[in-house]
Amino acid sequence: MPETTTPPKKFTTKADFHHTARADRYQFHDYYLVDDLLEDHHRMARQAVRDWVKAEVSPIIEDAAMRGKCPTHLFRGLAEVGAFGPSLPVEYGGGGMDEIAYGVIMQELERCDSGLRSMASVQGSLVMYPIFKYASEEVKRKYLPKLGSGEFIGCFGLTEPDAGSDPGSMRTTIVDDGDAYLLNGAKMWITNSPIADLAVVWAKDEEGKVRGMVVDADAPGFSAPEIHGKWSLRASITGELVFENVRVPKGNVFPDIRGLRGPLSCLSKARYGIAWGAIGAALDCYDSALRYGLEREQFGKPIAGFQLQQKKLAEMITEITKAQLLAWRLGTLANRGEATPAQISMAKRNNVHMALEVAREARQIHGGMGITSEYPIMRHLMNLETVLTYEGTHDVHLLITGHDVTGLNAFG
Amino acid sequence: MKLLVCVSKTPETTTKIQLTADGTEIDTAGVQYIMNPYDEWYALVRALELKEAAGGTVTILNVGPADNDSVIRKGLAIGADDAVRIDVSEEKDSLYTARQIAEYAKSEQYDLLFFGKETISYNGSEVGAMVAEFLDLPYVGEASHLEIDGTKATVTRDIEGGEEVIEVQTPLAVSAAKGMAEQRIPNMRGIMMAKRKPLTVVAPVDYPDTTRIAEYEKPEEKGSVKLIDPDNMEELVRLLHEEAKVI
Numbered sequence: 163m164p165e166t167t168t169p170p171k172k173f174t175t176k177a178d179f180h181h182t183a184r185a186d187r188y189q190f191h192d193y194y195l196v197d198d199l200l201e202d203h204h205r206m207a208r209q210a211v212r213d214w215v216k217a218e219v220s221p222i223i224e225d226a227a228m229r230g231k232c233p234t235h236l237f238r239g240l241a242e243v244g245a246f247g248p249s250l251p252v253e254y255g256g257g258g259m260d261e262i263a264y265g266v267i268m269q270e271l272e273r274c275d276s277g278l279r280s281m282a283s284v285q286g287s288l289v290m291y292p293i294f295k296y297a298s299e300e301v302k303r304k305y306l307p308k309l310g311s312g313e314f315i316g317c318f319g320l321t322e323p324d325a326g327s328d329p330g331s332m333r334t335t336i337v338d339d340g341d342a343y344l345l346n347g348a349k350m351w352i353t354n355s356p357i358a359d360l361a362v363v364w365a366k367d368e369e370g371k372v373r374g375m376v377v378d379a380d381a382p383g384f385s386a387p388e389i390h391g392k393w394s395l396r397a398s399i400t401g402e403l404v405f406e407n408v409r410v411p412k413g414n415v416f417p418d419i420r421g422l423r424g425p426l427s428c429l430s431k432a433r434y435g436i437a438w439g440a441i442g443a444a445l446d447c448y449d450s451a452l453r454y455g456l457e458r459e460q461f462g463k464p465i466a467g468f469q470l471q472q473k474k475l476a477e478m479i480t481e482i483t484k485a486q487l488l489a490w491r492l493g494t495l496a497n498r499g500e501a502t503p504a505q506i507s508m509a510k511r512n513n514v515h516m517a518l519e520v521a522r523e524a525r526q527i528h529g530g531m532g533i534t535s536e537y538p539i540m541r542h543l544m545n546l547e548t549v550l551t552y553e554g555t556h557d558v559h560l561l562i563t564g565h566d567v568t569g570l571n572a573f574g
Numbered sequence: 575m576k577l578l579v580c581v582s583k584t585p586e587t588t589t590k591i592q593l594t595a596d597g598t599e600i601d602t603a604g605v606q607y608i609m610n611p612y613d614e615w616y617a618l619v620r621a622l623e624l625k626e627a628a629g630g631t632v633t634i635l636n637v638g639p640a641d642n643d644s645v646i647r648k649g650l651a652i653g654a655d656d657a658v659r660i661d662v663s664e665e666k667d668s669l670y671t672a673r674q675i676a677e678y679a680k681s682e683q684y685d686l687l688f689f690g691k692e693t694i695s696y697n698g699s700e701v702g703a704m705v706a707e708f709l710d711l712p713y714v715g716e717a718s719h720l721e722i723d724g725t726k727a728t729v730t731r732d733i734e735g736g737e738e739v740i741e742v743q744t745p746l747a748v749s750a751a752k753g754m755a756e757q758r759i760p761n762m763r764g765i766m767m768a769k770r771k772p773l774t775v776v777a778p779v780d781y782p783d784t785t786r787i788a789e790y791e792k793p794e795e796k797g798s799v800k801l802i803d804p805d806n807m808e809e810l811v812r813l814l815h816e817e818a819k820v821i
Contacts, residue, residue: 189588202644206651206765213759244762257762267762 172357173234179222182535186220188212188273188449193483199490200262207248207263211270214243219274223397224535227275230392232399234315234357240282241312245271247286250294254302255310256286261496265438265489273442275538276545277398283439284353285309287432289316292362296374296416296424305360305376317358317386319349319377319403320425327558328574329372330422334365336373336410343367343415345377345408351552355386355401363403364425374424375415383408394548396541430503433553434496437509438489440549441482443542444517447524448478450537454528465527474523481520485513504566511559518546575630575722577621579654579688580675580702581613583638583645584695597789599665609645611757612690612750614652619755621688622653624722630685631655635678637671639663643773650768651760657773667785672704677779680709686727687747691716699749706747714740718753 190212197205218239226233240246249264250256257263264286272279290309293302308314325332334347345365355361361377361384377384383406392400416424452475455466465471492509495501521543525532532539550556561572585591586606594601608614621632634649634657636642646657660674679687687709689702699715706713718737719730727746731738732753760768802810814821 202647203765203769205644206648206760206768207762210651210760210762210765213757217759242761243759244765248762252763252766258766259762263762 173237174231175235176218176222178231178235179233180225181221182224186216187453188216188446191445191449191452191479191482192486193479194487196483196486196490200266203259204263204266207244207259208266208270211243211245211267212273214239215270215274215278219278223275223278224538224541226397227277227541228396228535230390230396232277232281232357232397234399236278237281237285237312237315240271240278240285241310245282245286246310246312247290247294247306250286250290250306250310254294254306255290255308256294256306260493261434261501262490262493264435265493268435268439269442269445269489271442272436272439273446275397275541276439276443276549277395279435279439279442280353280395280398283432283435284318285316287435288318288428289360289362291431292318292374292416292424292428293376295427296419297376298413298417301376301414314359315354315357317352317354317361317401317403318428319352319355319361319363320429321349321351323348323350327555329364329425332364332366332372334363334405336365336367336375336415338368339409342409342411343375345375345383345405345410347405349403351389352386352401352403353395353398355403356388356399358386361386361403362428363405371420372422372424373415374419375410377405377408377410377414381408381410394544396544426503429553430501430506433506433510434492434501436549436553437492437506437513440510440513440517440546441485441489443546443549444478444482444485444513444520446538447517447521447542448475448482450539451475451478451524451527454531454537458529471527474527478520478523481516485516488512502566504562507554507559507562510554511556511563514546514549515556518543518550521546575624575628575685576683577625577630577632577686577688578635578679578682578684579613579618579621579632579649580635580705581618581645581649582610582636582690582693582695582698583607583642584610584693587611587694591792593790593792597791598787600790607641607645609648610690610693610695612692612694612752613688614649614690615757616750616752616754617688617690618649618652618654619758620720620750621686622758623755624686624720628722633658633684635660635675637662637666637674637778640775646773647768648760650771650773651764652758653764654771656771659773659775660778661775662778665787666783668698668700669704669784670781672701672708673781674778675701675705676708678776679705683745685725685744686722687711687745689747689749691749691751702747702749709747712742712746713748714742714746715749716751717748718751720748720750720754 244257248257248259252258336343336345359379363377364374367373385404386401388401456464458465488509525539586608592601625632632654634654637660692699703713714729717729718732721728725744727742729740
């Protein structure tokens with residue numbers, strides 16, 4: 163078992179971070195007037211999150227990422243603005259909104275930082291959603307309102323050191339022990355785990371069936387050491403989950419869901435959010451590159467006036483526009499309950515890769531400045547390298563599309 | 575307490591204003607609109623704080639076209655109880671707007687009528703005072719603090735080199751300046767609740783136009799900067815004399 167490190171102080175405060183002087187000059191770009199396809203409350207939700215981000219997060223995000231310190235005080239702010247489970251019902255701590263509202267909220271958060279969006283995605287899609295969807299009424303009432311208000315932080319344990327793209331090979335198990343199950347095993351790459359109050363954990367029962375459950379972090383035998391040394395998502399905290407004979411009350415185990423369908427349904431929800439979120443990161447890079455290109459002069463004129471730089475900017479906004487339309491259409495399907503996991507895979511894969519390419523091109527336009535914390539580019543670029551492979555790798559999503567269109571399974 | 579907050583719509587603060595070809599109108603194509611910040615951040619939020627402390631209702635009022643409903647809904651999302659829009663499709667001057675507000679408010683018995691101290695678009699700041707005049711109410715402009723105790727209002731105004739504290743009885747009209755409250759960002763529940771809050775549209779009363787916009791002019795663009803070598807004082811003097819014509 164890995165050694166347990168000292169748990170971090172649960173919540174940071176604003177004062178723990180250095181406020182950078184750089185003003186957040188971001189302006190939204192909507193080349194194809196996709197906003198016309200949205201409703202008033204979508205635009206209002208987006209603006210509310212943007213205002214909150216500009217006031218509370220933009221001034222500290224570079225410092226947080228540079229120091230690799232998660233601004234945990236933002237959990238409360240994320241809850242207050244309503245970023246946790248916005249599409250879940252109000253009585254269970256959600257916002258009662260539709261899937262497009264959820265998407266635009268994720269887009270605004272990731273416009274600031276993929277780590278910030280991850281904090282919200284995990285809480286809403288990977289913790290609140292499975293509890294809402296699969297837990298007993300008693301468990302829902304116990305956990306969901308406190309998760310929605312940010313009083314509880316949750317994490318999601320599926321991936322293991324030896325079970326990533328192939329979650330069916332997981333080794334974490336539960337065995338019947340009277341009024342509880344005994345949980346043993348370890349999970350890896352778990353966003354929020356070192357500061358979590360609870361974890362939604364997936365483990366195999368004695369019949370080898372994957373079961374989901376809510377595990378309290380203060381249960382004896384539960385530990386969550388932090389993973390250090392990340393070059394990506396540095397403003398988000400990541401850890402392991404280690405279970406040594408953790409007693410999980412039987413009531414905490416989701417009663418009616420067996421197999422990988424349970425965790426995969428949560429991942430679909432989170433991947434949907436990433437498909438929108440990645441556009442935010444791309445927009446921030448494009449916005450900065452466009453402004454820099456118009457302000458930076460070489461050879462006597464703005465560098466945006468040179469064909470090679472224009473090619474980059476033109477291709478960026480073209481790809482962003484295509485991604486915006488893909489996300490919007492996916493949102494309308496999701497609102498009707500018709501978005502398939504394969505369609506979500508396509509959007510996640512396309513939009514994250516698009517964002518990574520936009521960030522790379524933006525880095526070039528910024529020249530040397532693009533690698534400094536004066537601009538958000540390198541932070542987005544490093545973050546997106548993670549987003550490309552978490553929640554299903556770029557390659558795995560391609561195989562999902564391949565499987566969907568051919569009917570032939572190319573996994574394993 | 576029955577509170578009325580009168581709000582106007584202004585272009586988003588980073589908008590680059592373009593004029594129509596004849597210079598008599600603002601070109602609204604592509605312009606994003608927001609609620610005038612003085613109305614939203616200070617007047618509306620202080621009204622909500624007073625309601626939260628002492629009970630009552632907060633009503634938002636706007637004079638304008640149906641396009642303004644999205645701005646009004648934001649006020650409802652922040653916490654106002656209901657809204658009224660006096661349906662006027664064309665741009666009108668302050669006197670017209672004030673007359674419409676007064677006609678609506680005169681039978682409603684509001685304890686307080688809030689306005690922002692000015693609109694950031696046209697720098698207008700007259701409507702509040704005009705409404706107070708029409709309704710024969712006391713008016714305190716550019717208030718940075720407002721406390722209510724029963725029917726006594728204590729209002730603080732920033733004046734040159736200090737503050738002025740005024741005591742006045744409600745009902746009254748007040749225009750809100752920076753300091754009266756802090757901006758509130760609506761949350762998702764507020765945004766969803768706003769969809770269901772009543773927004774009543776009423777017809778305007780007949781009132782003549784008293785002014786007409788003859789023309790707008792934009793300020794001249796700033797010229798480029800000329801750098802003169804510090805050793806070349808004669809050239810600097812020549813340029814200041816012959817080109818800038820300041821000496």
